[in-house]
Amino acid sequence: MSAVRALVLTGIVLLAVVLQVTVFAGLSFDGVVPNLALLVVVGAALVRGPEFAAVLGFLGGLAIDLAPPTHHVAGRWALALVVVGYLAGRVRQDAGSSAVSAVLTVAACSFVGTSIFALSGMLLNDPAIPVREALKVIPVAVLYDVLVTPFVLPLVMRVFRRLQPHQVAY
Amino acid sequence: MRPTSPGQRPSRAVLVLLLLASFTIITLDVRGGSSSPVEPLRSAVGTVLGPVENGTAAAVRPFTSVPGFFRTTGGLREDVSRLEAENSQLKGELAGVSVDRNRAAELDGLLASSKSTGYALVPARVVAMGPAQSFSRTVTIDAGTRAGITADMTVLNNDGLVGRVVRADTSTATVLLLVDQDSVVGGRLGSSMEVGFLRGRGSVGGDARLDLDLVDASAAVTRDDSLATWGSRHGAPYVAGVPIGRVVGVSSTPRQQSTQAVIEPYVDFSSLDLVGVVVDRDTLSDRAVIRAGSTSTDSEGGGR
Numbered sequence: 001m002s003a004v005r006a007l008v009l010t011g012i013v014l015l016a017v018v019l020q021v022t023v024f025a026g027l028s029f030d031g032v033v034p035n036l037a038l039l040v041v042v043g044a045a046l047v048r049g050p051e052f053a054a055v056l057g058f059l060g061g062l063a064i065d066l067a068p069p070t071h072h073v074a075g076r077w078a079l080a081l082v083v084v085g086y087l088a089g090r091v092r093q094d095a096g097s098s099a100v101s102a103v104l105t106v107a108a109c110s111f112v113g114t115s116i117f118a119l120s121g122m123l124l125n126d127p128a129i130p131v132r133e134a135l136k137v138i139p140v141a142v143l144y145d146v147l148v149t150p151f152v153l154p155l156v157m158r159v160f161r162r163l164q165p166h167q168v169a170y
Numbered sequence: 171m172r173p174t175s176p177g178q179r180p181s182r183a184v185l186v187l188l189l190l191a192s193f194t195i196i197t198l199d200v201r202g203g204s205s206s207p208v209e210p211l212r213s214a215v216g217t218v219l220g221p222v223e224n225g226t227a228a229a230v231r232p233f234t235s236v237p238g239f240f241r242t243t244g245g246l247r248e249d250v251s252r253l254e255a256e257n258s259q260l261k262g263e264l265a266g267v268s269v270d271r272n273r274a275a276e277l278d279g280l281l282a283s284s285k286s287t288g289y290a291l292v293p294a295r296v297v298a299m300g301p302a303q304s305f306s307r308t309v310t311i312d313a314g315t316r317a318g319i320t321a322d323m324t325v326l327n328n329d330g331l332v333g334r335v336v337r338a339d340t341s342t343a344t345v346l347l348l349v350d351q352d353s354v355v356g357g358r359l360g361s362s363m364e365v366g367f368l369r370g371r372g373s374v375g376g377d378a379r380l381d382l383d384l385v386d387a388s389a390a391v392t393r394d395d396s397l398a399t400w401g402s403r404h405g406a407p408y409v410a411g412v413p414i415g416r417v418v419g420v421s422s423t424p425r426q427q428s429t430q431a432v433i434e435p436y437v438d439f440s441s442l443d444l445v446g447v448v449v450d451r452d453t454l455s456d457r458a459v460i461r462a463g464s465t466s467t468d469s470e471g472g473g474r
Contacts, residue, residue, distance in 0.1 A: 018219060021298035021310070022226040030375045031302030031440075051184045058188045062195070066208075066215040068223065069300045069310040069344040071336055071352075074208045075195030077304075082188040114303050121305055124200060129305045129351070133372050141303045 005163055012159065013060045016040045017067050032140045034148040035110060037064055037077075041085045042109050043156030046102065048164065050089025057085030073126050080116040084109045103149050110145040114138050213339060220342030224312045227297035276444040279328025281460055283446070289409060290453065291326075291446030291460040292317050297342070299442075307350040307374055311445060314341045318453035322407040324399075327445045330413040330436035331355070331399060335447065343447075348414070349378045349439055356400035357382060357414055357433075364389040365400050368414065368433060374440050380415060380433040391420045391431045409448050 016036035024033040037060040045053030061078030064070065088109050094101055118134040199208045280293060294313035300306055313319050315338050325332040325345050333347040346353055349370040357368045366384035373379070384391065395417045401410025419432035446460065453459060 014219065014222075018222055018226055018298075020301060022223050023230050025299035026230070028299065028302070028440075030373070031299070031307070033299075033301045033303075035301070035303060051181065054185055054188050058191065061192070063215070064304075065195075066212050067219045068216045068337075068339065068342050069298055069308040070304060071300070071306045071308045071344060071346055071350075072304055073196055074199045074212065075192045078195065079189065079192035082185070082192055086185050117303065118305065120196070124196070126200070130372075133305065133351075137302050137305070 008159075008163060009056065010059075012040060012156075013037060013056065013063055014067075016060070017063045021067065021069065029140055029144060032137060032144055034144045034152075035113070035141065036148075036152065037061070038081060038084060038110060038113050038145065039106065039149065039152045040156050041081050042088045042106055043153050044160050045085050045088035046092045046105070046153075047157050047160040048089075049092065050086045053085030053089045054082050055085075057081030057083075072121065073124055076117055076120045076124075076126075079120060080113045083116055084113040087112060099150075102153060103146055106149045106153065107142050107146050110142045111138065114141045212337075216337070216339035216342060216344075220310070220314065220339050223298045223310055224341060227295070227312070276328055280444060280446045283326065283328050289324075289448045290451045292319060292449050292453070292455055292457065293444060293446055293460060294319075294343075295444055296442045302374075305372065306352065307347040307370065307372060307439070308336070309345050309347065309442060310342050311345055311447070312342060313447065313457070314339050314343050316340055316456045317447075318449050318455040318459070319343045319447050324405070324407065324409045324412065324448040325445050326412050326448065327437060327442070329438070330415065331408075332437055332439075332442065332445050334407040345445070347374070347439055348380065348435060348437070349374055355408055355414065356402065357397045358400045359384075359389075359391065359417075360396040360398065361392065362389060362395075364391075366429075366431075368397075376438075376440070378435055378439055379418070380435060382417075382431040382433050384429040384431070387429055389429055391417055391429055393417050393420065397433055405448070 016039070020033050020036045024036075027033070041053055041057040041060055044056045058078050058081065061081035062074070064077040065072070065074040088105055091105060115138060118129055118138065121129045195208060199206045202208065277293065280291060283291075292313055294311040294317070296309045297312045298310035300308040311325070319335060319338045321335055321337055323335040325334060331348055333345045333350070333353065335343050336346045337344045347370070348355060348368070349372065351370055351372040353370045355368045356365060358365050364384055364386055366382045368380045368382050371379050371381065382397070397414045397416065399408045399410055399412045399414060402408050413436055415433040415435040417431050418434045421430050449455070449459065451461060
């Protein structure tokens with residue numbers, strides 16, 4: 001059963017990564033697409049807590065780092081999504097209570113995740129991201145993530161509730 | 171792993187472990203360069219996800235080509251769902267037809283650019299685009315090593331230079347676009363034959379611009395002058411003579427060592443679809459190679 005669960009989780013993460021580079025490439029705003037992998041991690045955090053979400057964030061981030069067409073140092077999105085999963089898991093008691101706070105959590109996570117990625121790029125000089133460019137991209141990314149949240153997050157959370165082992169019923 | 175209950179303090183060990191793992195991967199990849207230990211992993215993921223991306227892109231192509239169509243079906247309501255479904259099916263067919271027509275025109279254009287430049291081209295479609303959040307402008311094309319593509323090959327379309335191949339997997343390849351901040355191309359001005367280096371600004375939209383630094387500081391640059399590639403040794407990564415763009419602005423200050431100009435690329439990077447990869451004329455490929463006037467599958471032959 002847990003093998004099946006792991007398989008489904010891998011499938012969800014890979015699906016999110018593939019969709020955001022293929023389908024959403026046609027719907028991008030100046031190249032910015034919704035970060036579906038981040039939404040999956042936030043959804044997991046709200047249902048399962050920080051540890052599970054951090055692990056899923058690591059795997060999801062690694063998938064973004066390695067899936068074509070990336071051309072940056074591997075591990076940077078993994079780092080960003082580990083932090084996102086952990087933070088979202090820590091605030092889940094408040095965030096899980098209402099739709100508005102869930103959306104706020106997504107906005108905060110999107111901001112933190114994209115910023116960590118941009119900062120790691122600036123530190124590693126990979127590529128040399130001008131601050132101007134980062135300041136232009138991050139707000140659009142946050143906005144787009146918030147826009148797709150009502151369509152993606154409830155679905156993701158329902159799937160994670162279904163995938164939850166039965167003995168923990170809260 | 172056991173999930174923590176809401177009241178319980180989560181263990182920091184998992185977080186620290188994962189952060190260390192991320193830092194380790196980053197360090198390995200930065201230090202390793204092109205022979206990094208992450209490279210086999212990247213190839214494996216590329217080999218597995220490449221065909222998935224190809225398939226997904228092929229399935230949604232008629233829809234993503236027409237974003238307006240997407241928006242109309244987004245508001246489907248229950249009571250008119252049947253009618254709207256019928257309507258959207260017809261619209262989808264229509265969209266597919268116009269996409270096919272555009273693609274045929276693009277293929278014609280590619281054939282023409284093969285004729286004019288004399289290079290052999292492997293045709294390929296853009297199937298995925300790197301998100302702007304990753305701050306690198308890259309696309310995936312649906313041709314890989316099986317189609318005869320390797321790293322450091324020139325990619326162009328019927329408008330001009332698109333970029334270069336940075337890595338090739340079995341069925342896909344990653345192309346670094348001209349507008350990426352890491353991209354540096356040698357360019358030559360059409361009127362004066364002066365040479366310079368072009369750098370991308372990282373933006374793909376309608377305001378995509380390139381910065382040109384001319385080697386000769388005293389060289390005069392005029393607006394609307396055209397720019398083509400200068401070409402590298404053995405044609406890698408860039409072959410010579412591919413049009414890049416035109417000059418839209420010139421700036422020169424005494425402090426600077428070189429004259430600078432702003433270039434508007436001929437290629438529209440936000441709507442890339444069919445591209446051609448410049449290959450050797452005798453390349454073995456899993457698809458028809460466009461060779462200046464004739465394709466390799468021409469059974470009538472003798473056209474070369």
